[in-house]
Amino acid sequence: MDDTITNSCNTETQMPSSDGKRGGWITFPFIIGAMAGLSLASAGCLANLIVYLIQEFNIKSITAAQISNVLNGCSFLFPVIGAIITDSFSSSFSVISISSGISLMGTVLFTLTAAVDTLRPKPCTEELNMCKPPSKFQYLVLYIGIALIAIGIGGTRFTISTMGANQFDKPENQGIFFNWYFFTLYTASVVSITGIVYIQDSVSWALGFGLCGVASLTGLTIFLSGYRFYRHDKPQGSPFVDLARVLIASIRKWKLQLSSRTEDYYGGHDGIAPVLVAATPGGNQRFFNRAALIVEGDIQPNGVIAKPWRLCTVKQIEDFKTVLRILPLWSTAIFLGTPIAIQSSLTVLQALSMDRHLGPHFKIPAGSILVIAVISSSISLTLIDRVLCPAWQKLSSGTPTPLQRIGVGHVFNVLSMAVSALVESKRLKTARNHHFQDRQNSIVSSVGTMALSTTSFGWHWRSISFSWTGCILLSTISTVLEKHINCYDLIDYRNLFLFEHGSD
Known part of the structure; x- marks a missing residue:
């Protein structure tokens, strides 16, 4: 899959230089x-x-x-x-x-x-x-x-x-x-x-x-x-504007009947002449196809759009539909990030009431416990990239799919919260039974749950960064890399969101 994506992205033209001297x-x-x-x-x-x-x-x-x-x-x-x-x-x-x-x-x-x-x-x-x-x-x-x-x-x-x-x-x-x-x-x-x-x-x-x-x-x-x-x-304009235009134009033309003729849809303008539409918009989410339907007054005599918020190109509609298809996958990050945020805050609060001494003279600051997240993420990404994925490939004669990687990430996430709940429940029960409420426990019990929690990020984001939908997600939804950087960069340099190196 990676080779296919890389080859297709290599056909993209390189980013033009606005000033060769800079x-x-x-x-x-x-x-x-x-x-x-x-x-x-x-x-x-x-x-x-x-x-x-x-x-x-x-x-x-x-x-x-x-x-x-x-x-x-x-x-x-x-x-x-x-x-x-x-x-x-x-x-x-x-x-x-x-x-x-x-x-x-x-x-x-x-x-x-x-x-x-x-x-x-x-x-x-x-x-x-x-x-x-x-x-x-x-x-x-x-x-x-x-x-x-x-x-x-x-x-x-x-x-x-x-x-x-x-x-x-x-x-x-x-x-x-x-x-x-x-x-x-x-x-x-x-x-x-x-x-x-x-x-x-x-x-x-x-x-x-x-x-x-x-x-x-x-x-x-x-x-x-x-x-x-x-x-x-x-x-050069935000991709969010194009997405909003498709939505608004579709709503404004919701009463129009869809056409099966390609000439009824707008393909765009290349600066010299109108772009011909090769095929009508796809059959999925047909409601949004109305945004490209040409009605009287939508375009100027030279073929340029006269009313940008009433007419869009077929390509803009297909891009909008792609974003809609990505949203369920993208939304899974919410369920992944929420427990990790809770885990991080809870760990700092737990650290304040724990024995953080390393030897008689050094005491770990409670806020420094968050470094475990950075370290465990880096280690987990290395293990996934160099050990687990190659082992998976040898055992199953194929690399894990992006969705499988996301699924494993969520499994780790669930396990981390379950372990955290069990550890905290056991700690409180022991403290009450033996009247140790005012006693400080070792901080080690919090380290494992945080490390397990952040390991789930490695599986989740590494899978998204390998997928084609992830390429569109990172460039369009997040707009972290503006549209000036092409798809090749997002796929090949997936460590934009992860501190990782190499590929399967």
Whole structure:
């Protein structure tokens, strides 16, 4: 399957250069350096947020977990908005620059909440067993900082990878860039989750957030320094607009009768003459075929569309139908991601009440436990790619299909939650029976369940990245790589979403 996809994608024309004197490897250190700084800053703020809210803002644990999950959710949703803005209204450079500045302001605001006593509530008093909640003003400052960081991540997380890939014409160079991009992303995240989180817990929250601010400023400075070397592509429109046009045009023409003649459907315009339709739209989801039906006033005398929101091309309709067919597969990621988000938050909360000492002098920060997710994901991807898939191929004389890989991922997900429930149930039962409620257990019990949970991501996303539908999903639904990057890149360089190497 991989060979078929690669061959078909190799026939695509290479991405045209908007300026032959710009782009290339000279831009690499600027983009990778910027990514390192921005990743250090964002991971340093996100990883230890639950602990910061509980210990410094006197926020209840469940509320702190909810705030953290909202921020994490927005950090994955906002990149879609950032991609739409980049495609439709502005250049990648402008979006990244503005978003990085916004993220920097959010990091500075977090640093101020940690450094200025009036911006956070007074510490809890153990004698009176009282904790003063944050005031409305303190909540306002905190939420503004969180919002700024989320917006900043949305405009930089994947837009910068798209811009970096657009600096190269050859797919193999784009692949090398993606390898280094994700190596930098994961390395910076590990450094933040371990080093910066340790400073926040053991030295000073203000110093920890201050280092995040310095990293963010450094990343922004490095990025701006490469301005004259970048290849600046102009916005060419968002694929979401085409999807919306098909839906609206179909609704507006819902009373029309479908035709069996190809000349009644619009094929497009190549800039010189109208494009002839080779065949009528497919029989599935026939309702949307109406969007390409030509009625009086839909096209100009030269064949160009006169009313874009009443007429679409046959190709746009087929693309829309493809997206509809992908949605059930895409939606399975929701059921995969939700337990992992719950598991991550719960593990941090459990770590706060557990014995995290390694020896007499070193104590693992609760936020650093999240590094287990990064490590287990990388290990599981390596095992899947180099051990399990080859073994499967030898035993069954064929590689596992994408749907089989997704199914295995969900099995691991179910097992992780079941094991987590059993471990927690046993722990609570033992604590109650032996009156150990105030005793701290070992943190090892939480490590296994998180590792098992994140292993499911390896099977799930690796399967999607190998499939043709995954190619369309990643390029159209997520719009993580804008439409300037062709299908070959999404298939061959599937580590855009995964830190993996090689193929079956």
